[in-house]
Amino acid sequence: xxxxxxxxxxxxxxxxxxxxxxxxxxxxxxxxxxxxxxxxxxxxxxxxxxxxxxxxxxxxxxxxxxxxxxxxxxxxxxxxxxxxxxxxxxxxxxxxxxxxxxxxxxxxxxxxxxxxxxxxxxxxxxxxxxxxxxxxxxxxxxxxxxxxxxxxxxxxxxxxxxxxxxxxxxxxxxxxxxxxxxxxxxxxxxxxxxxxxxxxxxxxxxxxxxxxxxxxxxxxxxxxxxxxxxxxxxxxxxxxxxxxxxxxxxxxxxxx
Amino acid sequence: xxxxxxxxxxxxxxxxxxxxxxxxxxxxxxxxxxxxxxxxxxxxxxxxxxxxxxxxxxxxxxxxxxxxxxxxxxxxxxxxxxxxxxxxxxxxxxxxxxxxxxxxxxxxxxxxxxxxxxxxxxxxxxxxxxxxxxxxxxxxxxxxxxxxxxxxxxxxxxxxxxxxxxxxxxxxxxxxxxxxxxxxxxxxxxxxxxxxxxxxxxxxxxxxxxxxxxxxxxxxxxxxxxxxxxxxxxxxxxxxxxxxxxxxxxxxxxxxxxxxxxxxxxxxxxxxxxxxxxxxxxxxxxxxxxxxxxxxxxxxxxxxxxxxxxxxxxxxxxxxxxxxxxxxxxxxxxxxxxxxxxxxxxxxxxxxxxxxxxxx
Ligand SMILES: Nc1ncnc2c1ncn2[C@@H]1O[C@H](COP(=O)(O)OP(=O)(O)OP(=O)(O)O)[C@@H](O)[C@H]1O
Ligand SMILES: [Mg+2]
Numbered sequence: 001x002x003x004x005x006x007x008x009x010x011x012x013x014x015x016x017x018x019x020x021x022x023x024x025x026x027x028x029x030x031x032x033x034x035x036x037x038x039x040x041x042x043x044x045x046x047x048x049x050x051x052x053x054x055x056x057x058x059x060x061x062x063x064x065x066x067x068x069x070x071x072x073x074x075x076x077x078x079x080x081x082x083x084x085x086x087x088x089x090x091x092x093x094x095x096x097x098x099x100x101x102x103x104x105x106x107x108x109x110x111x112x113x114x115x116x117x118x119x120x121x122x123x124x125x126x127x128x129x130x131x132x133x134x135x136x137x138x139x140x141x142x143x144x145x146x147x148x149x150x151x152x153x154x155x156x157x158x159x160x161x162x163x164x165x166x167x168x169x170x171x172x173x174x175x176x177x178x179x180x181x182x183x184x185x186x187x188x189x190x191x192x193x194x195x196x197x198x199x200x201x202x203x204x205x206x207x208x209x210x211x212x213x214x215x216x217x218x219x220x221x222x223x224x225x226x227x228x229x230x231x232x233x234x235x236x237x238x239x240x241x242x243x244x245x246x247x248x249x250x251x252x253x254x255x256x
Numbered sequence: 257x258x259x260x261x262x263x264x265x266x267x268x269x270x271x272x273x274x275x276x277x278x279x280x281x282x283x284x285x286x287x288x289x290x291x292x293x294x295x296x297x298x299x300x301x302x303x304x305x306x307x308x309x310x311x312x313x314x315x316x317x318x319x320x321x322x323x324x325x326x327x328x329x330x331x332x333x334x335x336x337x338x339x340x341x342x343x344x345x346x347x348x349x350x351x352x353x354x355x356x357x358x359x360x361x362x363x364x365x366x367x368x369x370x371x372x373x374x375x376x377x378x379x380x381x382x383x384x385x386x387x388x389x390x391x392x393x394x395x396x397x398x399x400x401x402x403x404x405x406x407x408x409x410x411x412x413x414x415x416x417x418x419x420x421x422x423x424x425x426x427x428x429x430x431x432x433x434x435x436x437x438x439x440x441x442x443x444x445x446x447x448x449x450x451x452x453x454x455x456x457x458x459x460x461x462x463x464x465x466x467x468x469x470x471x472x473x474x475x476x477x478x479x480x481x482x483x484x485x486x487x488x489x490x491x492x493x494x495x496x497x498x499x500x501x502x503x504x505x506x507x508x509x510x511x512x513x514x515x516x517x518x519x520x521x522x523x524x525x526x527x528x529x530x531x532x533x534x535x536x537x538x539x540x541x542x543x544x545x546x547x548x549x550x551x552x553x554x555x556x557x558x559x560x561x562x563x564x565x566x567x568x569x570x571x572x573x574x575x576x577x578x579x580x581x582x583x584x585x586x587x588x589x590x591x592x593x594x595x596x597x598x599x600x601x602x603x604x605x606x607x608x609x610x611x612x613x614x615x616x
Contacts (some may be wrong), residue, residue, distance in 0.1 A: 054497055075499035090497035092490035094557035095483070103487055104499035106480050114508060115479045128264055137265025 003029045004063070005168050005199050006051065006082075011060035013046050020046040022223040024060070028168070031197040033190070035210040038220030038243055044203045045087050047220070048172055052077045052084050065167055075104065081167030085174045087203075089157040097141035097148075098127040101160045130159035135185030150177035155186075162189055169193060170201045175209065187213060207236045219243055226252050278551040278558075278606070282566040289570060293577035305580055321580070323459065325572040329546070330465035331456075331527070333568040334520040336543040337465075337472050338407075338513030340564045343547055344476075345509050346489040346556025347414065347421035351428035352517040352543055355406045356536030357436035359521035363399030364445040364531035366390055367452035377447055381440060392451040399522040400515060406432055407514015411507035429540070437533040446530040456527030464523055468516065473561035485509060489556030545596045546571055553603050570595075 006028050013021040021043040028034050036044050050057040053071035062069050064080055071077040077084075091100045102123050108116040127141060136155035138148070145153060154177050161169055171190075175183045190213050193200055204210050210217060211231065219227040219242040227242040227249045241247040262269050290306065297305040308318050335352045342349045365381035370388035380388050406428060413424040439445075454460070476482035484505050487495040496502050520539075525531040550567025552559025574595070578588045 052497075073499075073501075074497050075501060078499045084497075086497055088493070088497075090491075090494040092487040092494045092498075092557070094486060094490040099483060099487075103483070103495070106483060108480065112479070114481045114484075114505075115475055117478055118480060118483065131264050135265075137263075139263040139265075139269035141263055 005030055005032075005065060006201075007063040008051070009061040009063075011047065011050055011062065012058045013043075013050055013055065014058045019223050021050065024225050026218065026225065028199050028201060031194075031199060032216065033194055033200045033202065033214045035214040035217045036201060036203045036220060037205070037207075037210065037217055037239060042220040043223040044220050045172055046223075048084065048086070048170055048201075048203070052082055052170070054086075078104070081165075083161040083164055083166040083169050085154075085157045085161050085169075085171040087172040087176075089153055091145045091153055091157060093146040094144055096144050097131070097138065097156055098123040100145055100156055101127045101130060101163060103160075105164065126163060127159070130163040131155060133162060133185070133189055134159050135182050151179060151182055154178060155182060158186055158189065162193075166198070168199050168201070170203075172203045173205070174202070175204070175206065183209075207239065210239075211236065221245055224252070228252075279560060279563045279566060282549070282551050282563055282570070286566055286570050286573065289577075290573050293573065293580065296577075296581060300581060303580075305577065321576060323462075325569070325576045326462050326465075327459065328575060329568040329572040330461040331520050331524050332539050332542045332571075333465045333546065333565065334461075334468055334523065335517055335539055336546040336564050336568055337468050337561060338516035339540070339543045340547045340550075340552050340559060340561060341472065341476065341485055341509050342421070342513050343544070343552050343554060344485050344489045344556060344559050345506060346492065347506070347510070348544070348554075349410065349425045349510065349513050350422065350540050351406060351410060351425040351432055352513065352520075353536040353539035353541075354429045354432035354436065355403055355514060355517040356521040356524060356539055357533060358406070358432040358439070359399050359402040359518045360525040360531035360535045361436050361439040361445055361533060362402050363395045363518075363522055364448060364452075364525045365439070366398045367392075367395035367448040367525075368445065369447050369449045372447050379443075380447070381445055389449055392449070392455075395448075395452055396522060400518045403514045403516070403518020403521065404511055405514070406517070407511040408507065410514060411510030414510060415503035415506040433533075433537075436535070439533070442533055444530050444532045445525075448526065448529060452526055453529055454526070456523045456525070461523045461527060464519065468519065469561055469565050473565075476561055481505075481508070486557055489558075491557075542571070545592065545599075548596060548603070549599045551599075551603070553607065554600060555603075555607065 004027055008024055008026045011021060011024040011026070024047055036047070038044050049055045051062060052074055053076060054074050064082070069080065071080065092103060095103070107119040107122045109119045110117045124141070131138065134155040136152055138152050145156065154174060158171070158174050161171070175186050178186060187209060190200060190202065202210070202214060215231055217229045217231065217234065217239055218225055219239065221243065229239065293305040297303050303309055304318065306318060308315050335356070339349050339352060366387065367390070368380040368388050369377055371377055377383060377388060382388065410425050410428050413419060414421050476485060484495065484500050487500060488502055488505060492502060521536070524535065546567040547559065547564045548554060548567070549570055550559065550563030550565070552563060574591065575588060
């Protein structure tokens, strides 16, 4: 039981009449890499937003790192050790790359409360080191995010997650806009995290990627979890059958 | 992979061809407008706008005019520094003019002299209570506290009830003007102590304006406070998801804007040696205009104190220029209006251009 990093019980989110997430029971253990798959609108991102307290859940319980938690805002989730690459990336368009990488967690020279002096040099250097791992090409990191390509933005968001110490990393379609080379680099980052024993939740539509990198696949369909599959016991065709609704696992039969 | 100091991955980047910061554009506009008045001066008045043409005074420049140009925008400039930060977060503050009025009335009541020309000043607000000839620190504390209080209420309303800044500060605008009128039932408050009168005397307002501009210019550029201010204006959701305490930060920004309105009230009432209930009317609009002319984007996330100071200078030059050309104040207001609209159009256009580039 102490092995469990994150556990949810009956996690539910309704947007008015839209039942985006219904009764999700989910668990991830130390060092485990779990994929979440499912069609568009299946509730994957909604699930992430409830765990990270970007939104307040309608119902359900969440345990993190052995404790029952009720995060009030994303800062609390982040401070507890959950690092997230959101599907929307959560970048500030008018700020440059280092500013975005360290947003909310700036490196400072002197502590003067809210008026603490920023250490621009240290942040630049750490930014370049962090970005190098993603293999991204950016001509000038002092350029604002609004002038970056979709893939460059995505790499900034990924580097942000990989730069800070954490207990759980969540990535919501991190390679959706990336080129072949950058995707390979990001997959390498995920492999490194595996070697370091860091748990990862990866949301992806890319079957090859999921089969290559993950230990377990959880399938969402219309707001519900319909399958929880060990990689060794399944294959691409099987997973697709669960995604499309051709199959539902016995223990989730009531759900579908 | 060859990594430059600017980027990574070996893409070409020529640091010499950096794009021009928007402040340069505002500075160029300032120079052009000044030159236009110089030219009009020779054409219409046969006199120089900028240069000294009198034999009775020394120096190349018309120093008296240059001083007035800065002095007459200093007090509203102080307000504009606060308003700039509010606008950068994506908000607006319509209350500053009224807050100046209320604060001036209240602070001045604690700054009144006990005697006028040897006679007791029995019309002083707190004469009966003996609160006259108080040390300078008293009205200063009261004035700053009033401004801060009004700003805090603005900030708390906006951050925690989520009503739009336009509405919250409009409410404060009306309420604070009410306070200004209620305080003495419309009577002006006059005859300050000598020490209070010194706050706004001579060129002191300019120095206060400059000091505040430098302080907040540095804060916006080099501190966490500044970074979060821009981040919130750029994308409030991203700021929140990145772990910035958005609500708390907004309260701070509006409170500081209120505080600066308080400073402006102290300087203004001191300069005029009196406080009146109607003081500061429309100052909020001039302050917003200075920021907008200075390149601060009304949609948030962009702008700087340098820009606003330049915007204030443009304001000063236009007012002085019209006075110099002996044109009526009506024209002044019409032109001011046109310039404000022009600045916003320019901002929209600039924004469309960058978003088009981003979409490519
Ligand atoms: N704020 C909201 N208000 C109303 N409905 C919402 C809101 N956010 C999401 N939804 C709905 O909830 C459902 C689940 O959305 P979600 O973003 O979780 O899908 P997803 O599984 O991440 O899909 P994708 O693969 O396209 O990213 C969708 O039907 C969506 O329209
Ligand atoms: Mg999604």
